[in-house]
Amino acid sequence: MPSRRQFMSAVAAGALGTVAGCTGSADEPPEATTPALDPENHVSGADRNWSSFGGNAANTREVHDGQAPVDGVTERWRVAVPRSQYNEGTPVVADGRVYLPGEELRVFDAADGTERWRASGIRTAPVVRDGVVYGSDTAAEAVVALDADSGARLWTQPVDARPRGPSMYPGDSLVVGVGESVHALDPETGTRRWTEELFGTVLSHPPTNGETVVVATTAGELVLLDPRDGAGIARWRLPAPTATPPVVDVHDVYVNCEDGTTYAYRGRRGAPGTARWSVDTGVASDGVTVASGLVCAGTGGDLHAVDAESGDVQWTHDIGDWGATAPAVGRDTLFVGGDRLWALDPTSAGGRLTDSPGVRFERGFAGRVGPGPVLDDGTLYVVAETGPESEHLLALG
Numbered sequence: 001m002p003s004r005r006q007f008m009s010a011v012a013a014g015a016l017g018t019v020a021g022c023t024g025s026a027d028e029p030p031e032a033t034t035p036a037l038d039p040e041n042h043v044s045g046a047d048r049n050w051s052s053f054g055g056n057a058a059n060t061r062e063v064h065d066g067q068a069p070v071d072g073v074t075e076r077w078r079v080a081v082p083r084s085q086y087n088e089g090t091p092v093v094a095d096g097r098v099y100l101p102g103e104e105l106r107v108f109d110a111a112d113g114t115e116r117w118r119a120s121g122i123r124t125a126p127v128v129r130d131g132v133v134y135g136s137d138t139a140a141e142a143v144v145a146l147d148a149d150s151g152a153r154l155w156t157q158p159v160d161a162r163p164r165g166p167s168m169y170p171g172d173s174l175v176v177g178v179g180e181s182v183h184a185l186d187p188e189t190g191t192r193r194w195t196e197e198l199f200g201t202v203l204s205h206p207p208t209n210g211e212t213v214v215v216a217t218t219a220g221e222l223v224l225l226d227p228r229d230g231a232g233i234a235r236w237r238l239p240a241p242t243a244t245p246p247v248v249d250v251h252d253v254y255v256n257c258e259d260g261t262t263y264a265y266r267g268r269r270g271a272p273g274t275a276r277w278s279v280d281t282g283v284a285s286d287g288v289t290v291a292s293g294l295v296c297a298g299t300g301g302d303l304h305a306v307d308a309e310s311g312d313v314q315w316t317h318d319i320g321d322w323g324a325t326a327p328a329v330g331r332d333t334l335f336v337g338g339d340r341l342w343a344l345d346p347t348s349a350g351g352r353l354t355d356s357p358g359v360r361f362e363r364g365f366a367g368r369v370g371p372g373p374v375l376d377d378g379t380l381y382v383v384a385e386t387g388p389e390s391e392h393l394l395a396l397g
Contacts, residue, residue, distance in 0.1 A: 277311025
């Protein structure tokens with residue numbers, strides 16, 4: 001029987017196709033499918049839900065349920081949100097519920113937008129696994145587990161500083177930064193399994209692929225830890241602090257920094273201390289996407305697609321002068337906000353490289369589109385300006 005590492009390597013090799021641009025028209029997307037998934041052996045810990053900040057444990061922002069609205073969208077429902085939502089967390093969607101962090105965590109029915117419950121103190125995207133919501137209660141300085149159906153508290157683990165946004169690979173520990181340390185908690189009880197002290201305040205949503213946990217700090221450190229005991233695997237000093245949580249795949253770690261550069265590092269023990277490549281992409285504060293052999297970073301004005309292996313820029317697309325967006329990828333389609341909602345074909349057949357992707361469709365609103373979009377079960381969820389003084393969380397499918 002193959003090891004987890006062998007299995008993940010095979011999955012990743014099959015996922016990386018020829019990276020190509022397009023000539024302004026999009027290729028036909030694949031048919032909608034429902035692939036079999038084993039989250040505890042998947043390269044990204046994917047479970048068909050957008051169950052955490054980056055869609056999965058590795059923060060790749062790619063969905064694996066084979067469902068996406070590639071031909072256009074209609075509005076299914078909307079819920080009013082505060083104007084301040086622009087500066088708050090991205091939605092999380094799992095098992096028929098939409099979780100929107102902000103001044104408090106608001107939970108909606110994914111079918112019709114009916115509010116189900118609220119939880120105070122949770123201002124960052126939670127992790128949702130197996131009917132449990134894991135969140136960081138910054139007001140109470142505690143990590144909490146809530147029942148996904150009712151919001152009832154299952155356990156509380158006090159910590160000695162404000163906890164940052166959590167992450168978790170299926171079947172492994174819940175990982176959360178607290179001050180200058182990383183804590184691994186038992187997801188069943190909240191009991192602390194290990195703690196590792198680092199240099200600098202640990203940032204939110206450290207990605208993991210089941211083999212390593214990637215932790216970034218405000219001091220510009222990037223550290224690989226063993227998820228079993230927190231032992232150090234590799235450590236780099238970044239040229240600048242990270243602007244957004246890193247992304248990890250089988251072999252590499254991708255990180256966007258406050259100097260406006262995206263870097264790729266070989267994510268293994270004994271890896272070189274220098275980046276494999278670096279590209280000027282601007283600051284992508286809401287996340288970086290890694291899918292189909294591309295690293296995509298959206299900034300105020302442009303979305304850049306970079307070859308994940310070589311670091312060569314494949315294309316750049318103008319998304320308007322808005323920064324609170326990050327791409328979501330599903331069914332060979334990249335969805336991103338900005339001055340409108342864009343659905344792009346990130347690659348095209350035949351190996352033709354051009355300067356821009358094909359456009360499957362675009363949808364305008366009254367203004368900015370973002371935070372989001374995120375994608376779950378064929379529906380996009382995004383916060384958008386819907387009028388001169390109004391913003392809504394929208395379900396589009």
